[in-house]
Amino acid sequence: MIDPNADRAVFRQLADLLRNRILSGELQPGASLPSELRMAQEYGLSRTSVRQAVSILRSEGLVSVQRPRGTFVREAEFTDTVTLRKGDTASARMPSPTERRDLDLAEGVPILVISRADGSTDLYAADRTRVSR
Structure with a gap:
């Protein structure tokens, strides 16, 4: 339920509700979210608030x-x-626009930077990559 009198902005409350539905599996991968208009009506919010949540x-x-x-x-x-491998290091950072396009990253997804012992560097999408030793 969205509480317009809460300390948390209504668009953040809606984002929380939708995030919980996604993470719980109620909204499965590939499922469509209701339209902006429908969510605005259902939750009593402006379309701007719905857009901010999305x-x-x-x-x-x-x-x-x-x-x-x-x-x-x-x-x-x-x-x-x-x-x-021995001597390699891993770090994370936000990608440049070119890196985001090259790695086909969604906005807000960081990249993993693997600095190899030989001086080379590899970039990976952080939401699709696991690092192991």
Whole structure:
């Protein structure tokens, strides 16, 4: 339930509700979210608040917006495993626009930077990659 009198902004409350439905499996990967108009009516919010909530979920990589089709729960993607060798290090950072495009990353998804002992660097999508030793 959205409480307009709560200390938390209504669009954040809606994002929390939708996130919980996605993470609990109630909204499965590939499922479409209700339209902006329908959510605005259902929760008594403005369409702007609904857009802000969807934007949060999009930045978290939970949904993708496919205009004009709608907003969909993202499919679980294949997870790569990168093995670190002796002398390798791993760090994370936000990608540049070019890196985001090259790695096909959703907005808000960081990249893993693997610095190899030989001086080379590899970049991986953090939401699809596991690091092991």
